[in-house]
Amino acid sequence: MLSDRFRQDKDPEINMTPMLDVVFILLIFFIVSTNFVQQSAVEIHRPYASTATRVDGSPIIVTLDTTGRVYFESKEIDIYYLPGKLQQIVTQTPKIKLLIVADTNCPTGVTIKVLDIAKKAGISYSSVASESD
Incomplete structure (x- = not known):
């Protein structure tokens, strides 16, 4: 009798439920912790420049x-708050670059003012985005 109790006539089974639970938890973790890159929701028509060059690295983008x-x-900000934001970034990353993505019809005075604010904040390299061939 005792020997019948320990005898296994059927094949052993592997319970997959705990493994599936772990996989789903990992999937949820990666979905929640992923940073998604958002393109600017503002429609911009950049000016054309035949001598345009690429900017290396990941600059700060002001549109x-x-x-x-x-x-x-990608969030609208009053131009009077821009110097504080740029100075805060410069203190954290001293050699940061600024890329201004300005529309073709944007007033030139605003573009010059943003370039001036960047220079006063301590950003030594600023550029304006353009279209090229």
Whole structure:
């Protein structure tokens, strides 16, 4: 009798439920912790320049639309708050670059003002984005 109790007539099974639970938890963790790159929601028509060159690295992007509104990191910001934001970034990353993505019809005065603010904040390399061949 005792020997019948320990005898296994059927094949051993592997329970997959705990493994599936772990896989789903890992999937949820990676979905929640992933940073998604957002393109700017502002439609910009960049000016054409035949001598345009690429900017290496990952610069700070300031976008200017046709009416001269300023967007910092894809969020509209008042131009008077821009110096504080740029100075804060410069203290954390001293050799950061600035890329201004200005619309073709953006007032030139706004673009010059943003370049001036960047220079005063301590950003030594600023450029304006353009279209090229």
